[in-house]
Amino acid sequence: MFDSYIENTLQYYPEKCINCLMCIQVCPHVVFTEGKEHVELKKPASCMECGACAGNCPVQAIEVESGVGCAWAMIRAALRGEDMDSDASCCGEDGGCC
Amino acid sequence: MSKNRDTGSCCSSDSEMNTANFIPMADLDKKRSPPEISETTSVITSSERFGHFLARCGVKREEHIVSPGIYKLGNPTSDSPVLVSANYTLSFDALRSSLAGIDCYILVIDTKGINVWCAAGKGTFGTDEIVYRIRWSGLDKIVKHRNIILPQLGAPGVSAYDVKRMSGFKVEYGPVRAEDLQQYLKTHTATAEMRRVRFTFKDRLVLTPVELVHVIKPTLIAAIVLYLLAGPFGAFIVVVTAFAGTILFPALLPFIPTHDFSTKGLILGGIVSLPFAVFLATTSTISSAMSPLENVLTALATFLIPTAVVAYIALNFTGCTTYTSRAGVKKEIFRYVPFMAFMGGMGLLFLIILGISLLEVI
Incomplete structure (x- = not known):
């Protein structure tokens, strides 16, 4: 309770992993660690869904619905009747949030 | 990757960004001399510091912009490293001020004046813009090697293997913080601590x-x-x-x-x-x-x-x-x-x- 961040959209398919370690390099929250045959998904709950790992995985062993976790942008989009999941309203435009 | 990110991060070949960049890309094929290499230093002046203060207060937030282009710091040669940055003053200044004593090139891409991480989240610090700026600046004539160093937090908008495929340049993800660059450049490997984002007091x-x-x-x-x-x-x-x-x-x-x-x-x-x-x-x-x-x-x-x-x-x-x-x-x-x-x-x-x-x- 009081933790909305335990579950997220990160999916990892270790059988596809070719152990290039790119995800470990790009992840800012040490979600993946080195393993023997393939990378290990160590701390899935720490994932912030930035999408860096999925976008840099050459074999699509990682999937995530990436986006910016910004309530300000999402609430504004919802109030304007736009899609809450679009990135359109976040950051930098019209005096955005960050 | 998700549907919504695909349009933003321009990884898929049919994304809007690609269409938008098609025209400038086509321009590049004509005989055109690349932009001049600008000079920069690792020194932040007091008026630039005041600009940082204004940016932090949200004053004139659209105006804290650096011109996209290729900059040289120190006396780089064709073997010197190339670092990529956003055209937001705070990003560019954090990078160059961390590179005192290093001879290198800085490729500033157009992120509409937004910092690296936010721009990467939107996809403006992205594969297509990087590939475009590599060609536009004639980087392959400036350096002999085929490596570019990106800030790690640019990764959400970039596909390293797509950049390699489209431009011939291999993407190397540097540390999260510019302050770790001096250390990073010695070995071109980042420690786990350098790869981790913090949120200090x-x-x-x-x-x-x-x-x-x-x-x-x-x-x-x-x-x-x-x-x-x-x-x-x-x-x-x-x-x-x-x-x-x-x-x-x-x-x-x-x-x-x-x-x-x-x-x-x-x-x-x-x-x-x-x-x-x-x-x-x-x-x-x-x-x-x-x-x-x-x-x-x-x-x-x-x-x-x-x-x-x-x-x-x-x-x-x-x-x-x-x-x-x-x-x-x-x-x-x-x-x-x-x-x-x-x-x-x-x-x-x-x-x-x-x-x-x-x-x-x-």
């Missing part, structure tokens, strides 16, 4: 001026209205509420119990407004002839409204942090915003009842 504190600027207008209006209706004490509560939400909350973030921002905000807002509520429950402030019930109504409103407001501001801080996921924030919005609205609504209702009851007395 100082990191959180520099965000507070912009937070305050965001709420300054409603705060002033509410303060004036309450000053007229309930006197200086009412205005004071408004100011304290804004201060708690925009400065105390970011400062105390990791020390407030629970994980969700909304519950953290409810706790902080409750703690801050409780003394006022207790004081008002026992004292007749607005008019000397207030009944005990009217005192209780004042106290309840004073507790409910500021608590809900602080919680709402707290929830809105999620986008400024370095670790909230979209799935989590969405869950928070649906879980707590109705509750906050209910709290605020009840508070307003009590105020209206109080107002009517006080008017009748007069």
Whole structure:
């Protein structure tokens, strides 16, 4: 309770992993660690869904619905009747949030 | 990758960004001399520091822009490293000021004046823009090697293998923080600590001026209205509420119990407004002839409204942090915003009842 961040959209398919370690390099929250045959998904709950790992995985062993976790942008989009999941309203435009 | 990110991050071949970049890309095929190499230094002048201060306060936020282009720092040769940066002043200056004594090239790409991480999230710090700027600047003529160093936080918008395929340049992800670059450049490997994003007290504190600027207008209006209706004490509560939400909350973030921002905000807002509520429950402030019930109504409103407001501001801080996921924030919005609205609504209702009851007395 009081933790909305335990579950997220990160999916990892270790059988596809070719152990290039790119995800470990790009992840800012040490979600993946080195393993023997393939990378290990160590701390899935720490994932912030930035999408860096999925976008840099050459074999699509990682999937995530990436986006910016910004309530300000999402609430504004919802109030304007736009899609809450679009990135359109976040950051930098019209005096955005960050 | 998700559908929505694909349009933003321009990884898929049929994305909008590709179409938008097609025209400038086509331009590059014509005989055209590449842009001149600009010079830069690792020194930040006092007027640039003042510019950083303004940027941190949200003043003229569209104007903190660096011209996209290729810059040389020191006396680089064709073997010198190439570092890629966003065209936001704070990003570019953080990079060059960390490179004292290093001879290198800096390729500034057009991120519309947005910092690396936010721009990567939107895809403007992205594969297509990097590939375009590599060609546009004639980088393959400037350096003999085929490596570019990107800030790690640019990775959400970039596919290293796509950049390689499209430009021939291999992407190397440097450390998260520019301050670690000197160390990184010695071995071209980053330690686990260099790869981890932090959110220190100082990191959180520099965000507070912009937070305050965001709420300054409603705060002033509410303060004036309450000053007229309930006197200086009412205005004071408004100011304290804004201060708690925009400065105390970011400062105390990791020390407030629970994980969700909304519950953290409810706790902080409750703690801050409780003394006022207790004081008002026992004292007749607005008019000397207030009944005990009217005192209780004042106290309840004073507790409910500021608590809900602080919680709402707290929830809105999620986008400024370095670790909230979209799935989590969405869950928070649906879980707590109705509750906050209910709290605020009840508070307003009590105020209206109080107002009517006080008017009748007069």
